[in-house]
Amino acid sequence: xKLTVNQGLFSKIPNLKIGIIHYTKIVVSxxxxxxxxxxxxxxxxxxxxxxxxxxxxxxxxxxxRTVWKALGADPNRYRHSAESLMRRVAKQNYLxxxxxxxxxxxxxxxQYEIPIGIYDVQHIEGDVEISLGDEETGYExxxxxxxxxxxxxxSKDDHGAFGSPFVDSVRTSVTEExxxxxxxxxxxxxxxxxxxxxxxxxxxxxxxxxxxxEFTTAVLTAESPSITI
Numbered sequence: 001x002k003l004t005v006n007q008g009l010f011s012k013i014p015n016l017k018i019g020i021i022h023y024t025k026i027v028v029s030x031x032x033x034x035x036x037x038x039x040x041x042x043x044x045x046x047x048x049x050x051x052x053x054x055x056x057x058x059x060x061x062x063x064x065r066t067v068w069k070a071l072g073a074d075p076n077r078y079r080h081s082a083e084s085l086m087r088r089v090a091k092q093n094y095l096x097x098x099x100x101x102x103x104x105x106x107x108x109x110x111q112y113e114i115p116i117g118i119y120d121v122q123h124i125e126g127d128v129e130i131s132l133g134d135e136e137t138g139y140e141x142x143x144x145x146x147x148x149x150x151x152x153x154x155s156k157d158d159h160g161a162f163g164s165p166f167v168d169s170v171r172t173s174v175t176e177e178x179x180x181x182x183x184x185x186x187x188x189x190x191x192x193x194x195x196x197x198x199x200x201x202x203x204x205x206x207x208x209x210x211x212x213x214e215f216t217t218a219v220l221t222a223e224s225p226s227i228t229i
Contacts, residue, residue, distance in 0.1 A: 086110060
């Protein structure tokens with residue numbers, strides 16, 4: 001499978017960076033109590049922090065709102081997923097456990113203040129391209145409705161769109177049957193590539209400590225916009 005960032009995106013966001021973690025031989029199960037407890041405590045601490053610093057002033061959230069605007073989308077109407085999660089925490093509407101893949105994905109997203117999506121490779125057909133949506137781009141999302149992705153980053157395979165930093169699709173969602181997964185990190189453009197690599201490695205290690213299996217990482221940039229896994 002080849003993963004590519006469309007070159008046109010770099011004309012709008014020259015320092016755009018997309019992080020990739022590819023997991024194999026994982027076991028997706030309900031999150032162990034350690035993960036549940038740590039995530040709950042993290043959300044409670046974050047809630048108190050958000051009483052001092054509004055969601056939109058958090059560095060990562062703020063930076064991705066800027067990216068949203070640069071791509072032509074309205075960040076107030078279509079909030080990126082990290083901001084949506086953080087707004088829930090700010091209202092003490094804490095995220096409930098689903099299974100370890102979703103729980104860790106949400107934890108990483110809140111911790112690093114960036115949108116992140118995780119997908120079941122078994123349901124991805126052919127190569128993957130990350131591009132910019134138009135009026136025709138959309139899919140049935142995990143939020144229970146059809147989502148249009150005009151001026152929003154999205155991932156597509158031979159079948160069509162399946163993921164974005166806005167909301168992910170039902171078609172490629174990870175379940176407890178998943179054994180191979182693709183984790184896409186919409187990294188902060190301002191982050192140095194070395195720091196991006198360290199972030200991905202830390203997340204990959206934590207994920208496989210719980211889910212088992214193996215992982216490889218890559219950072220896609222204007223200089224290196226594609227990778228084959």
